Amino acid sequence: MFKNFFWMCSGADTDILKTCSKAEQIKYAGIGGTVFFTALMASIASSYALFTVFDNYFTAIFFGLIWGLLIFNLDRFIVSTIKKQNHKWRELWQATPRIILAVIIAVVISKPLEMKIFEKEINQVLLTKKNDLTLANKNQIATQFTPEIDKLQTEINGLKNEIDLKEETTNNLYETYIAEAEGRKGTKILGKGPVYKEKREKHDAALAELQQAKIENKEKISTKETQIASLVALQKKQEQITQPIIDGFDGLMARINALEELPWLPSFFIFLLFLAIETSPIFAKIISPQGEYDLKLQDIESSVKSWVFQKEEQRAMVLATDREVNQNIYNDLAEEDELYNYKKQKARELLQQQADAFYKSQKKMIS
Template sequence: MKKLTRFFWFCSGAYAPLLEKSPTETHKYVGIGGTVFFTGLLAAISAGYALFTVFQSVWYAIGFGLVWGLMIFNLDRFIVSSMRKRNNAWAEWRMAIPRLVFAVLLAIVISKPLEIKIFEREINRKLDEKKTEMIAQSKERLKLGFAEINDLEAKKDSLRAEVEAATVFRDKLQKEYDFERFGTKSDGTSGIVGIGTNAKKKEQQLDAAQNDLNNLKAAHQVRIDTLDAQIQRLTALRQAEFDKIQPNIDGFDGLAARLDGLQVLTEESNAMAMANIFIMLLFVAVETAPIFVKLISPRGPYDDLLDLAEHRVKSYTKEQTVKVDGSSDKRLRDFRTSLDIRPEPL
């Protein structure tokens, strides 16, 4: 327990020998040191996750996360340890304001990757929607780049339309022939039952139409098969181009994409926006807590001992300065005396 206490003293930037002489101050600096330590720990976790999304490597994430966490820990420790309790409240706040601004910036930087992790499921859903949109846009652009496919499909449709028209004409003649045979009266039939002159004429017309239809189908089928082969070749080329783009779309889940997804979520949902703000404010509160503790806590025995220690150093420095100056002056006088320096005659 004592080692843990001294470790948190170190984290708070306090001078342990003086703090041991102020037992009433120990708990305050343990709390400050614990806040600084856990802020650095959260910074390491946050940076580790952020860098994992960038490098996709656990070891890179651990390494850079530890470096970032140690840097934030050192900065927080410096900010807290450099704040001194004075008898002038305005002077203390003036000294604290730039440190508070810097602490808020650090809190925002630390909180963002953790916000991304907290809302990971929602962000993944947004990324999937974005990927679907990107796939659709890529396919549309490729269609514009392979416009020949549409032209070939249009030619196929034209050939099929001609075959369909010939089929409709053959079916019409078949209907008239059947009406003529069975004596059904219509505009184009006589209404007499049996195979008469009109029925034979219509049979000849039907046979000719069927023959033309068969020839047209055979000729157009060859052309359609040729067009299908061309379409398949161009479709394969288009698919190959899309396959080149597909990995980039699948890999659209980096840090920038997730930040963009988080922004979209906060714009679409007021609840998400409020949750995002409160999480960020939580980290701001944690990051600025040691500074506010220093500001609002009264001046204690540790501050008096620290001032006394500094005063002793200043006094000792002044004494040594006077001694050095006196010794220097004495050596100069002795040097001049040894040279017997006299003014030169005019």
């Protein structure tokens, strides 16, 4: 059962293989097994790669199977189209396009498995990148809101400084009229005289202005603080909206780029392993000597080719003979008087009818 399946995978003619030796049958079963397991590895690798894209098991497995079947069909085609000719360099030249295709397939197959093998290291690289992106995103968003917030904060500080200045002025006026009343400054006369009253009135006016300024500036400060709180909330909201995009920065291309930042030697050896697996059926067929199966297949193909050439030559000879016979027949007919007189009579009648028709049309035009 497995032997027939692997024969089918190798692209060989099972009817011919059944008539070959055991060694020949084992050789093509091995080639078919290599083709099958290469396609199986391709299916597993592509399923993982597609899972990083779609984040869905069923979708990844479905398209992974399709990709595996595609690789299986390509490998089977590559192996089955290499014909043994006992000329190694000619066979190698014949297989060169297929080897190039095998290298491309090996790259495609190995890359997802490399990402799975080095998944922890890739996650560490992605985490560092996400942190950098988060900081850069916050700084970028902050540049949109910081100038307005700083402007409002400067205006608040200005309003507070205005209050402090008025309060300092009022306190100085209070100290002035108290010192006048105590006789420590000014006129240095103890008691509440005219000068005291004048200074007291100045203090009271400044105190009233201070109270009014506190009420007005408090309302302004409250309004500006509300605006700042609104801008800060909007900034936080913008950060929350954009953060999921950064958190989702772990797709296929991001992982490939992260893989390239890791040491290249381990990835290179994994690639060489899959390249060896992918090209092994090709080189196995090129290196192996021309066997019983190849000779029998060559005999069948040469027999069919000879039969086709023979049929084409026969058709060409029949066509040439028929053409020569037809030429002789028409040459004989051209020499017969009866045929000549008949065609002469019909030509005369045709010319007479043309002359009559021309006469009638001219007569109509004149009349």
